[in-house]
Amino acid sequence: MDTGHTLLKRHTLVDTRSPEEARQEIGRIFCPHFLSPRNARSAGFHAVHRSARQRGYSLNFVSYGAEVDIDPGELASFFLLQVPLAGSAEVTCGRDTALTPPGRRASLLSPTLPTRMRWSDGCDKLIVLIERDMMQRQCEQIAGHRVGTMEFATGVDLAGPAGRMLLGHLGLMVDAEEASTGVLSDYLVRLGGSLASLLITAHEHSQRAALETAARPAGSRTVAQAEAWIRANLDRPFGVADIAQAVGVSLRSLQESIRRHKGTTLSQVIEGARLERFHCELGRPGSALTVTEAASAAGIGHLGRAAAAYRRRYGQTPSEVLRRSRH
Numbered sequence: 001m002d003t004g005h006t007l008l009k010r011h012t013l014v015d016t017r018s019p020e021e022a023r024q025e026i027g028r029i030f031c032p033h034f035l036s037p038r039n040a041r042s043a044g045f046h047a048v049h050r051s052a053r054q055r056g057y058s059l060n061f062v063s064y065g066a067e068v069d070i071d072p073g074e075l076a077s078f079f080l081l082q083v084p085l086a087g088s089a090e091v092t093c094g095r096d097t098a099l100t101p102p103g104r105r106a107s108l109l110s111p112t113l114p115t116r117m118r119w120s121d122g123c124d125k126l127i128v129l130i131e132r133d134m135m136q137r138q139c140e141q142i143a144g145h146r147v148g149t150m151e152f153a154t155g156v157d158l159a160g161p162a163g164r165m166l167l168g169h170l171g172l173m174v175d176a177e178e179a180s181t182g183v184l185s186d187y188l189v190r191l192g193g194s195l196a197s198l199l200i201t202a203h204e205h206s207q208r209a210a211l212e213t214a215a216r217p218a219g220s221r222t223v224a225q226a227e228a229w230i231r232a233n234l235d236r237p238f239g240v241a242d243i244a245q246a247v248g249v250s251l252r253s254l255q256e257s258i259r260r261h262k263g264t265t266l267s268q269v270i271e272g273a274r275l276e277r278f279h280c281e282l283g284r285p286g287s288a289l290t291v292t293e294a295a296s297a298a299g300i301g302h303l304g305r306a307a308a309a310y311r312r313r314y315g316q317t318p319s320e321v322l323r324r325s326r327h
Contacts, residue, residue, distance in 0.1 A: 008177065093109050153203065225246075282321040286326060
């Protein structure tokens with residue numbers, strides 16, 4: 001993932017050396033807030049905000065160039081995952097304070113808790129805004145029932161296994177956004193839902209007990225129904241929660257049942273179905289499709305990663321299979 005100089009550069013919305021203009025313009029993108037450079041003369045202040053919006057979330061790069069205090073109060077309608085790329089920040093959300101050096105710790109702000117921050121000189125951040133309704137809905141779909149208001153622990157450990165997985169997923173999101181085309185739009189939406197699920201299942205929050213309640217296991221018939229539904233819907237966007245809803249069980253129940261009956265994960269089942277469809281499209285005799293078109297027909301968003309997985313599975317590259325099908 002880029003350290004910030006070119007990250008989301010084609011999505012620049014704010015580029016100013018005026019603290020007041022930065023406060024107003026960035027406030028329109030996120031929410032109204034107080035912004036105060038620590039140096040009274042604002043020496044070095046240079047606000048840059050780049051933002052790429054997708055359904056339910058947005059990816060943002062934000063930098064102020066100088067040490068600043070920021071007080072947005074309660075965010076109200078969204079969560080903010082803030083990952084320092086350079087510099088550091090001290091972030092207080094409710095009664096919880098987190099120090100966030102780059103590569104080691106991020107912060108996650110909850111909409112119902114008052115927030116204030118101090119960004120160091122040279123602090124650059126990748127920020128993901130996740131709509132509150134989307135996060136709440138995702139949690140309820142995972143739990144299989146209604147849950148109360150979600151409030152996350154402020155500090156996010158990036159050094160452990162869950163943190164490394166989070167950074168890897170954010171890298172996927174940025175890469176996909178940088179290469180975004182109409183073909184990738186559905187993939188980008190799925191990545192946002194997956195990020196919300198990852199935060200809900202791997203990070204501490206107020207509804208953790210609701211998720212730890214034992215899921216009612218589903219039988220092998222439900223697993224087979226889920227696999228059939230996936231194969232029938234590969235040509236349209238869907239998330240893991242859509243599959244669980246279609247077969248009438250909670251997401252946690254479906255995930256646990258697939259683990260028991262198939263020895264794998266729901267995400268791997270989906271990937272396998274997409275690769276099978278990809279293989280079928282490539283291998284049609286006399287196929288007029290390109291590799292990219294065949295990938296799109298299988299609902300594949302990131303062709304490079306899919307091609308590597310395809311080669312591991314079939315021992316050939318997609319291009320080799322397509323050439324053979326045309327002769």
